[in-house]
Every structure is written in C-alpha cells, then in structure tokens.
Amino acid sequence: MLTLLFDGIAYGMLLFVLAVGLAVTLGLMNFINLAHGAFAMAGGYITVLAMNRLGVPFLVCLPLAFLGAALLGAVLEPLLYRPMYARPHLDQVLFSIGLVFIAVTSVDYLVGSMQQNIQVPAWLQGRFDISWVGIGKYRLFIIVVCAALTLALQWVLSRTRFGSQLRASVDDRRVAGGLGLNVNRIFLLTFAVGSGLAGLGGALGAEVLGLDPSFPLKFMIYFLIVCSVGGTTTITGPLLAALLLGIADVMGKYYAPKLGAFIVYTLMIVILLVRPQGLFVRAGGGK
Amino acid sequence: MKSAAEGLKHAARWRWWELALLGGLLLSWLLLPGHALLLNEIAILALFALSLDLILGYSGIVSLGHAAFFGFGSYAAALFAKLVMPDPWIGMGVAIALAALLGAITSVLILRGTDLTRLMVTLGVASILYELANKLDWLTGGADGLQGVVMGPLLTPFGRFDFDIAGRVAYAYTLFVLIVCLLIGRRLVHSPFGYSLQALRDNRLRAASIGLSVNARLVAVYTIAAAIAGAAGALLAQTSGFSSLDVFDFHRSAEVLLVLVIGGTGYLYGGIFGAIVFKLLHDLVSAWTPQYWNFWLGVFLVVLVLVGRDKLIRPRTWWKK
Numbered sequence: 001m002l003t004l005l006f007d008g009i010a011y012g013m014l015l016f017v018l019a020v021g022l023a024v025t026l027g028l029m030n031f032i033n034l035a036h037g038a039f040a041m042a043g044g045y046i047t048v049l050a051m052n053r054l055g056v057p058f059l060v061c062l063p064l065a066f067l068g069a070a071l072l073g074a075v076l077e078p079l080l081y082r083p084m085y086a087r088p089h090l091d092q093v094l095f096s097i098g099l100v101f102i103a104v105t106s107v108d109y110l111v112g113s114m115q116q117n118i119q120v121p122a123w124l125q126g127r128f129d130i131s132w133v134g135i136g137k138y139r140l141f142i143i144v145v146c147a148a149l150t151l152a153l154q155w156v157l158s159r160t161r162f163g164s165q166l167r168a169s170v171d172d173r174r175v176a177g178g179l180g181l182n183v184n185r186i187f188l189l190t191f192a193v194g195s196g197l198a199g200l201g202g203a204l205g206a207e208v209l210g211l212d213p214s215f216p217l218k219f220m221i222y223f224l225i226v227c228s229v230g231g232t233t234t235i236t237g238p239l240l241a242a243l244l245l246g247i248a249d250v251m252g253k254y255y256a257p258k259l260g261a262f263i264v265y266t267l268m269i270v271i272l273l274v275r276p277q278g279l280f281v282r283a284g285g286g287k
Numbered sequence: 288m289k290s291a292a293e294g295l296k297h298a299a300r301w302r303w304w305e306l307a308l309l310g311g312l313l314l315s316w317l318l319l320p321g322h323a324l325l326l327n328e329i330a331i332l333a334l335f336a337l338s339l340d341l342i343l344g345y346s347g348i349v350s351l352g353h354a355a356f357f358g359f360g361s362y363a364a365a366l367f368a369k370l371v372m373p374d375p376w377i378g379m380g381v382a383i384a385l386a387a388l389l390g391a392i393t394s395v396l397i398l399r400g401t402d403l404t405r406l407m408v409t410l411g412v413a414s415i416l417y418e419l420a421n422k423l424d425w426l427t428g429g430a431d432g433l434q435g436v437v438m439g440p441l442l443t444p445f446g447r448f449d450f451d452i453a454g455r456v457a458y459a460y461t462l463f464v465l466i467v468c469l470l471i472g473r474r475l476v477h478s479p480f481g482y483s484l485q486a487l488r489d490n491r492l493r494a495a496s497i498g499l500s501v502n503a504r505l506v507a508v509y510t511i512a513a514a515i516a517g518a519a520g521a522l523l524a525q526t527s528g529f530s531s532l533d534v535f536d537f538h539r540s541a542e543v544l545l546v547l548v549i550g551g552t553g554y555l556y557g558g559i560f561g562a563i564v565f566k567l568l569h570d571l572v573s574a575w576t577p578q579y580w581n582f583w584l585g586v587f588l589v590v591l592v593l594v595g596r597d598k599l600i601r602p603r604t605w606w607k608k
Contacts, residue, residue, distance in 0.1 A: 026403065032402070032403055032406065080589070080593070083593065084592070087592070089349055089402040089403075089406075090343070090349050090544075090548075091592045091596065093349060093351065093406065093544070094544065094545065094548060094588050094591070094592050094596070095588065095589055095592040095593070097541050097544075097585075097588060098584070098585040098586070098587070098588025098589040098591075098592070099585065099589060100585070101581045101582065101584050101585030101588070102582055102585035102586060102589070103585075104581065105578075105579050105581045105582035105585065106582065108578075108579075109579060109582070217537060221407075221410055221411070221414060224403075224406070224407055224410070225407065227403075228403055228404060228407045258422055259418075259422070261414065261418050262415060262418045262419070262422075265411045265414050265415045265418070266415065268407065268408075268411050269396060269408055269411045269412070269415075272396075272400060272404050272407060272408055273395075273396060273399070273408075276399040276400025276401070276404045277400065277401070277404075
C-alpha cells in the first residue's frame, strides 16, 4: 500500500517535471502546445543514445538531455512557435499535431521503432526495505531530483528578478511590454527552460515510462491533464495535479487493472466538469 | 435596398457549383466503377468531416475527440448486424440514434470552460471509449477488432442488392447517406437555427444577450453532429464488415480535423473537397513512401498553418499581401 503510494508520488513528480514547461507555455502565451512531449522524447533519446552508443555515464547524460532539449526549444521558438501565439486555438492545435507527427516519424526513421532500454547505474538499482515499505532506489532518486527542481523553480519564480518579470508578462503581456520588459526574450528563455525540463523528465523517465517513437502521443494526454486540471497560473497547481494523477494511475493499475486508464480519464472529466478552469486557480488571475 | 428576408433567401439559393458537385458525385458512381472502394472511403471521410464542420465551422467548438462518435456508430452498427439482425437500414438507424444519444449526453461537457478544457474533455471521451472497446473484449473483440460481421442485402424500392466485392452497391449506399446528410445539413445551416449558431460562434456573450439560449443550441448542434458522425462510422462498419479499435484512435480525430481544414471550414462542402484531396494525397504519398506518410502529413500541417489555412481555399489571395 505504502509502496504503491511511494511509486505514485515518484510517477507524479516525474509527470510534473515533464509537464511544467507546458504549463508555462499555456499560461504565458495561451498557446496549446500538443508537441510538448516531443521535447521530452528528444531528451530521452539523447540519454539513451549517449549511454548505449557512446558510453557516457548516466549522471552526465541528464544535463546533456536538458541542454539538448532546451537548445531545440530555443531554436524552434522564434522560428516556428512565435508566429503562432496570436493565432486561433484551432491553428495552434493543427500546427502542434503536425510537429508531433514529424517528431514521431523522424525518430522512427533515425533510430527505429523498437522500445529503447536504459541501464541505470548499479547504485540506483534495487530497493531499500524499511519495515514493510519497499522503496525503489531509482524512484527515490527521481523524487529527490524532481523535488529539488521544483524548489529551484519556485525560488526562481518568486524570488528572482527574472521570476517577477516572467510573472508580470504572464499577468498582462501588453503592460509588461509597455513597462520596457523584453517580453519576447523572456518567452524565449522560458520556452527553452520548459523544453529543457521536459527533456530532463524524458531522460529520467526513460526507465519508468518506456521510450519509443510514439512517446509524445502516448503521454500527450497526461501532460494536458496535469495542466488543465492543475490550472496554469501557479506552480503548485500543476504539481498537486501531477501527484494526484500519478497516485491515481499507479493505484488504479494495481487495484483495478481491468479498468486501465479509464479511471484517470473519468476523474479528469469529472474534475473539469465541476471546475472548468482547473482545481487550483489563483483568484483574479486574469484570462 | 433589399429586405433582410430577401438577403437570407439569396444566401440560401442553390449555386451552380453545388449542383455540379452533387451531379459529379452521382456521375462518379457511373463513370468510375473500378474505383468504387476508394470512392467509398472518400465519401465516408467526407461525411465524417461534414459532421465536424457543423460543430467546428459553424459553432466554433474545437474538438479533438470527434472520432468518439464515429467509432461509437461503427461499433453499434457492427454489433447490431452481428447480434440482432443484418439489415443495413435498421442498423444505420440504430447506430445514428445511439451516437446521437451519446452526443446529447457528452454535450454537457463542452458547454463550460475554455478551448483547452473542451479539447481535453473531447479527447478524454474518445479515450474512454477506446479503453472500453479494448477491455470489453467478450463483446467487441478487443484489440483484434470485431470480425465476422455479415451484412444482409440492401432492400430498396428498386429491388434487393447484395453488397458485392467491388463495392459498387456499398458506394451507392454511402453516396445516398452522404447526400441525404448533406441536404439535411444544408437545410440546417440556412435556417434561423444555423444563423444563430454562427452568431454564437462569433460572439457568445452578444448572442446570449440578444436572447439566444446558447447552451440549448450547442447541445442541439453537438447532438446532430454526433448523429452524422455515427452515420459515417456505421457506413464504415457496414461496407467493410469490420470494426476495430482504430476507429477511436487519436489519429482519426486529427485526420478529420485536417481534412476539414484542407477543404475549408464553415461552408459545409469543405469536408467533401478536403476528403477528396486528402485521400488522393494519401494514396500518392503512400505509394511513394508507405511508412512515412505521417511525416509528410506533419510537414503539410505545419506549412499549412504557417502560411495561413485560409489562403489554401482562396487562390486569389496567394499573391496579395
């Protein structure tokens, strides 16, 4: 029971790191980016290929995955994404579905369609058994890394100059621009960091979630659930939503395997029916 | 100065190209007997896209899970033929009624929230149905699909016809359903109801404040669109004798969106033109590079949106700034 809870939390934390970039894009640019999973997949593949083909150690791969995905985000944002911000949502959806299709088939072409396996280092394998709670070492590692990232993010957003500029741009883009903030540059940086985090999440999750070219499609709905249920105006909203989703999913798979993903979708629809703006919305948050 | 009534009548009159299109559809059955299978697929896709146009083009609801109704109709028709009776007309009626019921129930979900919420909820409904069809394998055959559907002969005033292997009877049947739905849709969008839909698409707040009951109209149009999508799904199951999980897949919802966008939204015929272009393109690219059709589909989507999707159907604007 507690073991399941623990696995659920690890899964939830992972989902949060994967989806937080999307929450920022959604809240900041009001842009529905279905292709977010593609950045996560990029990070995952960077890790897998660097480890298996070049023999780079796992811990070095993680920052590599972050940088690779962030770079990809930084290149794509001004080229492709920026013209899309002002478009209707239908255009954004079509555009990002197109990107997903491109990403899925290019990875298929370049690497192959088989499931990629990752060998985590020996010190992360196995589990501790504290009384009757089994704690997988790798899961613990995920929780620690993700918690550290969350704290760092929260700190950056609430304490630094960049964080307050970002929050200002989210609240009202026009006024922020009028006050002399370079909103485009803030968006670019944020998009790159968000993509980088997704890449890192993909690298961390390659062992847990599995990695194959259909990754962006398979997990797209999970990322979107995290954002739509958690709301996009805070960091804690998506975090709680991700934890909820992770725990519900792991528990559901264990106790009612026949129902499968049924529980998660039903839960999402019920929540959105009751609170269409998400569970945790800051009062007076505009938009 | 024309009166408003005259203006509306003018907008609703039959254009020459509409008649030409209908004539062309009928002629295609006569002139292209060897391609009936492909034409049948095109017509089903066109009907599916037509149903999406009612909610997307006319009412402005972005849906990522329209395949839910398509798939539901498909499974309903296949199961009805297998378990109850093989008559295609009654099966079609049952599938339409069930899909409409599903549409009426799920329409509650799309009334509230933002575009994102609607995307999520429609996607969620399609995913739930996918999971259901997957898990209820004693009924639906699960991942193997529902096999062994044998359709009875088609009873018409002109006699009874068995579905043949070349698909000519099937195509005639599909064409009939497509044209009937097209006429119903045409009547609908030129009615006061249709105009009120466009009003609430353009400005929901204003539509509500001049006294339109926005929610009731959305429920109605969503139900109608679901029924037509169910008809398209039933056609697929009845003419192929097969129904599989693929009908609920995300790919299908995305594909029908693309078809509609290629043809252009909001004038009812976009689905037909889009389906023709899409299927021909698909055949062409698949023959050239079968595995990576999705890649070119993606490239096409990205370029289409970057250039501006309105321009595709209005060649006059290509050289204008």
